[in-house]
Amino acid sequence: MKKLLLATAATALAAGVTSAEEIKLGTSLGFTGPLESMAPAMQAGAELAVKEVSDSGLLLDGSTVTLVQGDSTCADAAAATATVERLITAEKVKGIVGGMCSGEAIASLENVAVPNGIVMVSPSATSPALSTIEDNGLFFRTSPSDARQGEVMADIIMDKGIQNVAVTYTNNDYGKGLAESFQAAFEEKGGTVTVNSAHEDGKADYSAEVAALAAAGGDALVVAGYVDQGGSGVVRAALDTGAFDTFVFPDGMVGQALVDNFGAEIDGSFGQNPAAEGEGRDTYVAMAEEVGFDGTGAFSAESYDAAALMLLAMAAAGSSDPGTYKDKIMDIANEPGEKILPGELAKGLEIINGGGDIDYVGATSVELVGAGESAGVYREVAFNDGTMEVIGYR
Amino acid sequence: MDILNAAVAILNFVVIPAAAYGAQLALGALGVTLIYGILRFSNFAHGDTMAFGTAVTILATWGLQALGITLGPLPTALLALPVGIAATAAMVLATDRTVYRFYRAQKAKPIILVMASVGVMFLMNGFTRLLIGVDEQRFADGERFIINVRDFREMTGLQEGLALKTTQGLTIVIAVIVVWALFWFLNRTKSGKAMRAYSDNEDLALLSGIDPEKVVRMTWIIAAALATIAGTLYGLDKAFKPFNYFQILLPIFAAAIVGGLGNPVGAIAGGFLVAFSEVAITYPWLKIAGYLFPDWQPGGLLQLLGTEYKFAVSFVILIVVLLFRPTGLFRGKSV
Numbered sequence: 001m002k003k004l005l006l007a008t009a010a011t012a013l014a015a016g017v018t019s020a021e022e023i024k025l026g027t028s029l030g031f032t033g034p035l036e037s038m039a040p041a042m043q044a045g046a047e048l049a050v051k052e053v054s055d056s057g058l059l060l061d062g063s064t065v066t067l068v069q070g071d072s073t074c075a076d077a078a079a080a081t082a083t084v085e086r087l088i089t090a091e092k093v094k095g096i097v098g099g100m101c102s103g104e105a106i107a108s109l110e111n112v113a114v115p116n117g118i119v120m121v122s123p124s125a126t127s128p129a130l131s132t133i134e135d136n137g138l139f140f141r142t143s144p145s146d147a148r149q150g151e152v153m154a155d156i157i158m159d160k161g162i163q164n165v166a167v168t169y170t171n172n173d174y175g176k177g178l179a180e181s182f183q184a185a186f187e188e189k190g191g192t193v194t195v196n197s198a199h200e201d202g203k204a205d206y207s208a209e210v211a212a213l214a215a216a217g218g219d220a221l222v223v224a225g226y227v228d229q230g231g232s233g234v235v236r237a238a239l240d241t242g243a244f245d246t247f248v249f250p251d252g253m254v255g256q257a258l259v260d261n262f263g264a265e266i267d268g269s270f271g272q273n274p275a276a277e278g279e280g281r282d283t284y285v286a287m288a289e290e291v292g293f294d295g296t297g298a299f300s301a302e303s304y305d306a307a308a309l310m311l312l313a314m315a316a317a318g319s320s321d322p323g324t325y326k327d328k329i330m331d332i333a334n335e336p337g338e339k340i341l342p343g344e345l346a347k348g349l350e351i352i353n354g355g356g357d358i359d360y361v362g363a364t365s366v367e368l369v370g371a372g373e374s375a376g377v378y379r380e381v382a383f384n385d386g387t388m389e390v391i392g393y394r
Numbered sequence: 395m396d397i398l399n400a401a402v403a404i405l406n407f408v409v410i411p412a413a414a415y416g417a418q419l420a421l422g423a424l425g426v427t428l429i430y431g432i433l434r435f436s437n438f439a440h441g442d443t444m445a446f447g448t449a450v451t452i453l454a455t456w457g458l459q460a461l462g463i464t465l466g467p468l469p470t471a472l473l474a475l476p477v478g479i480a481a482t483a484a485m486v487l488a489t490d491r492t493v494y495r496f497y498r499a500q501k502a503k504p505i506i507l508v509m510a511s512v513g514v515m516f517l518m519n520g521f522t523r524l525l526i527g528v529d530e531q532r533f534a535d536g537e538r539f540i541i542n543v544r545d546f547r548e549m550t551g552l553q554e555g556l557a558l559k560t561t562q563g564l565t566i567v568i569a570v571i572v573v574w575a576l577f578w579f580l581n582r583t584k585s586g587k588a589m590r591a592y593s594d595n596e597d598l599a600l601l602s603g604i605d606p607e608k609v610v611r612m613t614w615i616i617a618a619a620l621a622t623i624a625g626t627l628y629g630l631d632k633a634f635k636p637f638n639y640f641q642i643l644l645p646i647f648a649a650a651i652v653g654g655l656g657n658p659v660g661a662i663a664g665g666f667l668v669a670f671s672e673v674a675i676t677y678p679w680l681k682i683a684g685y686l687f688p689d690w691q692p693g694g695l696l697q698l699l700g701t702e703y704k705f706a707v708s709f710v711i712l713i714v715v716l717l718f719r720p721t722g723l724f725r726g727k728s729v
Contacts, residue, residue, distance in 0.1 A: 171702075195695065197700075197701075198702070199701075200702065202635070202637065203638070204628070204632035204633055204635060204638040204642075205415075205631075205632040205633075207407075207411045208411075208672075208673060208676050208677070208701040208704055209701045211407040211408075211411075211673075211676075211677050211678070211701075212676070212677070212678045212695065212697060212700075212701055214407065214681070215407075215677070215678035215679070215680045215681045215695055215696075215697075216678065216680065216695055217681070233633075240538075240539075240557055240559060241406055241407060241543070241555075241557050242406075242542075242543025242544070242547075242555035242556075242557055
């Protein structure tokens with residue numbers, strides 16, 4: 001009884017003052033599962049944005065924002081769906097940062113978020129399938145589609161004068177989607193893909209797979225896999241048997257681990273990964289360092305931007321209702337307007353409250369195109385003398 | 395020239411990898427077949443015994459490396475092998491004492507022992523993971539290649555390269571030595587003869603005063619040594635990951651059964667047969683055909699089976715042999 005009274009009093013009080021509310025956002029990230037090492041830095045990124053907005057007191061007449069954590073597991077679509085269901089029905093979140101992996105994101109979006117009319121902004125689901133999904137304008141992503149990466153990779157390879165490549169991909173939604181979009185783009189530009197075959201992660205030995213790739217031939221081998229998994233195994237077997245000596249590495253492979261594993265053996269190889277350059281990223285990394293996590297972690301900056309976009313759109317729409325603010329996300333993210341970097345969310349809110357326009361740049365140079373996905377800036381890297389160097393952005 | 399190129403390509407992509415893999419399987423299958431011949435049950439824990447032995451060997455290798463002891467061009471793990479073998483022998487003797495001896499005393503049916511070995515397999519599985527973790531470990535050091543591709547191309551001027559890794563060469567050399575030592579032991583020494591006698595006819599062996607517990611102990615120690623050597627060679631050549639040693643159990647059993655369970659010669663032949671079939675059936679012959687018949691332009695890769703189906707090959711061989719020659723190619727005991 002006492003509790004009920006208290007609650008009634010609190011509601012009366014809240015209703016009595018302005019329209020300030022307690023807004024909840026949810027995260028649906030793979031805290032357990034194959035990408036569990038990435039999830040904490042992503043959660044921290046989203047928390048950073050939420051705290052910044054909440055502390056400013058400028059969102060919707062001083063509303064506060066809290067973040068509710070959910071585990072999407074990355075691999076198990078049913079578990080992710082249940083998590084998102086809980087976030088929406090029990091926690092009453094107004095938007096979700098997630099899902100993390102493409103398959104699970106598609107399942108939870110179609111089964112829960114769309115029927116309930118909740119906005120989902122994924123920082124890391126890159127499957128091309130998400131570009132054309134029926135989402136009622138509720139789904140956005142701050143990472144580019146792999147269809148885009150396929151094109152960028154095809155361009156880079158063409159620019160090097162290589163016309164024939166063999167492709168091997170890790171056998172999942174990510175690998176298959178990327179390999180297919182690359183093959184389409186490369187063949188359209190007049191190149192030839194001699195073979196496009198899958199490899200399974202976690203095997204001891206990839207010499208059979210490499211033998212098949214070598215038989216098909218090609219001037220370079222595109223390895224659309226994971227550096228901690230089969231991707232490195234394939235490269236090792238290809239080097240040992242002399243099947244290939246030039247490799248092309250997409251985002252799952254580009255990392256320090258690659259240099260540590262192979263050093264000068266992969267000289268002359270090249271690759272690309274989504275990574276924005278510039279002030280926004282540097283600021284974000286510094287901010288992350290201050291609160292004690294690694295802002296350079298994969299998709300951490302994208303998570304910050306995902307949360308920030310939703311909150312800024314709420315301010316612009318003057319409402320935390322997902323059905324209303326979903327239409328503002330594209331406006332906030334793109335020109336015209338004052339450019340907003342990480343750490344300047346309060347400034348952005350001020351401008352919006354004053355009736356001005358903003359162009360949210362954020363930590364990853366956000367520019368949303370098409371059905372609400374990042375246009376995607378890719379970093380082109382080359383391997384020379386046993387080191388990885390950045391040679392440009394496209 | 396083209397024929398030479400074709401020959402080098404076959405050597406590089408089929409013969410060398412299959413020979414090394416075959417030697418590893420043969421050593422594993424020898425252990426399985428020995429246990430089957432003498433203790434009369436299929437030991438499903440053999441794969442995980444290999445994993446345990448390799449894990450201890452790796453830990454000892456790290457210890458040696460930390461002390462600054464290496465073997466120069468050879469992998470340090472060879473020096474650590476005795477430690478691994480000793481630990482594994484102690485481990486399997488302990489399991490025999492606590493598990494199998496009980497059932498032996500009861501004269502339990504072989505199937506009960508097989509099921510007990512499945513239990514032991516799961517326990518060892520977990521124990522290995524506790525010891526070294528689930529991650530992949532690479533512990534090969536020293537010189538990587540005996541012949542490397544670039545040098546070979548420069549030396550011969552051929553288009554195709556040939557690589558022979560130190561670990562592949564070592565695997566074959568060590569397998570030959572171990573097999574020779576094992577056969578010498580079984581055929582020439584008193585203990586070996588006692589083991590064979592026990593295997594052929596248990597009652598007769600007991601009547602002639604052979605101590606059965608001693609034979610059992612010898613068998614376990616030899617099986618542990620074979621498992622550790624096979625596991626370490628496999629780990630050196632590929633990479634160590636506990637799960638892979640669980641998977642390799644299937645080709646090992648296929649090899650042992652194909653050759654004839656209980657027959658050591660059969661285990662070796664079976665190991666190579668399974669390895670060569672796996673590699674040759676999943677190898678695309680397009681390039682070789684290109685060298686040999688330059689005018690022929692086939693559409694596909696000339697690959698009988700995709701590499702994903704590699705393990706299926708062992709299954710098929712297993713089924714065919716069990717259907718048509720249940721005792722195996724070399725007349726082992728029937729399953």
